[in-house]
Amino acid sequence: xxxxxxFDVFGTVVDWRSGISKDFELISKKYKxxxxxxxxxxxxxxxxxxxxxxxxxxxxxxxxxxxxxxxxLKNISKNYGLDFISKEDWDxxxxxxxxxxxxKDSSKGLLRLKSKFIIASQSNxxxxxxxxxxxxxxxxxxxxxxxxxxxYYKPQPEAYLVACEKVGLDPSQCMMVAAHNNDLSAxxxxxxxxxxxxxxxxxxxxxxxxxxxxxxWDYVANDFFDLADKLGCETEVILNGF
Amino acid sequence: xxxxxxFDVFGTVVDWRSGISKDFELISKKYKxxxxxxxxxxxxxxxxxxxxxxxxxxxxxxxxxxxxxxxxLKNISKNYGLDFISKEDWDxxxxxxxxxxxxKDSSKGLLRLKSKFIIASQSNxxxxxxxxxxxxxxxxxxxxxxxxxxxYYKPQPEAYLVACEKVGLDPSQCMMVAAHNNDLSAxxxxxxxxxxxxxxxxxxxxxxxxxxxxxxWDYVANDFFDLADKLGCETEVILNGF
Numbered sequence: 017x018x019x020x021x022x023f024d025v026f027g028t029v030v031d032w033r034s035g036i037s038k039d040f041e042l043i044s045k046k047y048k049x050x051x052x053x054x055x056x057x058x059x060x061x062x063x064x065x066x067x068x069x070x071x072x073x074x075x076x077x078x079x080x081x082x083x084x085x086x087x088x089l090k091n092i093s094k095n096y097g098l099d100f101i102s103k104e105d106w107d108x109x110x111x112x113x114x115x116x117x118x119x120k121d122s123s124k125g126l127l128r129l130k131s132k133f134i135i136a137s138q139s140n141x142x143x144x145x146x147x148x149x150x151x152x153x154x155x156x157x158x159x160x161x162x163x164x165x166x167x168y169y170k171p172q173p174e175a176y177l178v179a180c181e182k183v184g185l186d187p188s189q190c191m192m193v194a195a196h197n198n199d200l201s202a203x204x205x206x207x208x209x210x211x212x213x214x215x216x217x218x219x220x221x222x223x224x225x226x227x228x229x230x231x232x233w234d235y236v237a238n239d240f241f242d243l244a245d246k247l248g249c250e251t252e253v254i255l256n257g258f
Numbered sequence: 259x260x261x262x263x264x265f266d267v268f269g270t271v272v273d274w275r276s277g278i279s280k281d282f283e284l285i286s287k288k289y290k291x292x293x294x295x296x297x298x299x300x301x302x303x304x305x306x307x308x309x310x311x312x313x314x315x316x317x318x319x320x321x322x323x324x325x326x327x328x329x330x331l332k333n334i335s336k337n338y339g340l341d342f343i344s345k346e347d348w349d350x351x352x353x354x355x356x357x358x359x360x361x362k363d364s365s366k367g368l369l370r371l372k373s374k375f376i377i378a379s380q381s382n383x384x385x386x387x388x389x390x391x392x393x394x395x396x397x398x399x400x401x402x403x404x405x406x407x408x409x410y411y412k413p414q415p416e417a418y419l420v421a422c423e424k425v426g427l428d429p430s431q432c433m434m435v436a437a438h439n440n441d442l443s444a445x446x447x448x449x450x451x452x453x454x455x456x457x458x459x460x461x462x463x464x465x466x467x468x469x470x471x472x473x474x475w476d477y478v479a480n481d482f483f484d485l486a487d488k489l490g491c492e493t494e495v496i497l498n499g500f
Contacts (some may be wrong), residue, residue, distance in 0.1 A: 134393060144426030151376060159402050164424070182406070184386030199497050239313050 018209055018247075020183050021129055022161065024170075024194035025139035025146060026116075027218040029126070033057045035116035040096075043109055049097040054220060056096055063088035068140065068169045080142035080164050086110045113141065113185060114148035119215065123154040125240020127253040138179050138192070140169050159183065171202030180208065186251045193243070197230040204231070211235035211243055260451055260489075262425050263371055264403065266436035267381035267388060268358075269460040271368070271397060275299045282338075285351055291339040296462060298338055305330035310382060310411045322406050324385035328352045355383065356390035359458065365396040367482020369495040379402045380421050382411050382436070385476035386445075401425065413444030422450065435485070439472040446473070453477035453485060 026032045037053035044051065067084040070076040081169035089110055093099050129135050136159040137146050143164045150157060163169050166178035180187045195215035204210050207219070210233040216223060229236050237243035245251075268274050279295035286293065312318040331352055335341050335463035339347070371377050378401040379388050387404045392399060400401040405411050408420035422429045434445035435455035446452050452475040458465060471478050487493075 135391065143401065143424045145409075147376065147425060151400060156398065158393060158399075159385065160400075165385075165407055182385045183389055 018191050019189045020134035020185055021191050021193050022136050022138035022179055024199050025137050027215055028195040029122050030116035032116050032120050036112050039112040043105060047101055051096050058217045063091050072169050073171055078167055082138055082142055082145055085113055114145050116149055116151055118153040121239040121241050126155055128244035128249045131250040134158050138162055173206050176203050176206045176208055196226050200233055204257060209234045213237050262376035262379050262427055262432045263435050264380035264421055264432055266441050267379050267459055270437040271364050272358035272360050274358050280352050281354040289343055293338050296460045301334045305333050314411050314414055317476055320409055323382055324384055324387055328356055356387050357394055360395040363481040363483050367486060368397055370486035370491045373492040376400050401499055415448050416450045418445050418450055438468050443473055450475045455479050
């Protein structure tokens, strides 16, 4: 029986593309930079997998994602006129990932799911990043797991296995929830249950990937409300004041 | 400015003595054991500090508290007629620490504090233990920190320092909240702020320790509501359904 839901965060719970491009626009205004902010978000995110790959392959010791985000921003900074912004503005931009907005169903959807299951983030983001983002976007996890707690980056099998071990459950009692087929595929390979949640606008209106389930996942849902319905969760959760 | 509150859990947030003795009484009834259940709780808890000391001193590699609780129960099992209970009942009893009840102000008090601050457990308990306990006793942390995440047992200075680092804050921006003067003293030594919460019945009606603050802590409170008042938190938090 499924007891815990582990969530991918970037793209599945929060809208990184809108968040990053919005903050880049604020910096652009200040420094009179005239570049496409969506492309900026895509390019910065484009550095994400290669930077983690060095850690996954063992060519680099584990470092938390905030550090990779900083290095990755340096890699593209010249193309976006960011070489001469102040250190304060640079650090603020690196932490844009700490301020990403949830999709419109995320906060209440997670609460509905929380009423029946343990819910934990299982992101490649580090603790501070997910904590700040969750506080801002009202994501009420029971636990923040992820790369910094488990010591591995997804989709390494250990990332999933150690997460299940930390919550004291067998992989078959845990379900990975993600908008990305490859994340679910890796989770399934270690014995976890799988739920695909469609986020058709993660990459903007021209998105071509992850528009449909590529395997027969245990659950397929249009958003977190739909997933909560399918998992038999409470339909209404009232909260106030926090 | 204080941004995060880190909480001791056993004794400060939950009433371990009542929880453990209640579960021992259930086992006692089943196996017709006739022993003092409060004394049982005290004796089991009495093994706690010495067992961790082996890890703190470097004589033993870090192991999570569930394992120490199991070993510590073995140490006292003969005195309490527990040598012949079933494996299933033994494991259930070891996990009694996962089911400890909160003090009557804990759940709502934490919610009030959460409305203004990051709140995280910083217990010597392992993740699974604190997670299960929190789910059962409605303790809505922003983050579960503690020995298994930071790799040290309190009161080692690293236990506090790594916890602050994980949430991305300077120790001076974090306040340790505890019912134990020695915990606060160690936290103060690494630069954290300190709040003493009186739990005059942690050790029962004859409690002699921690009945008053032994240093001039930054805050002294009678319970979490009192602490929330003193920290200027919202007075009412409504929640429902989770």
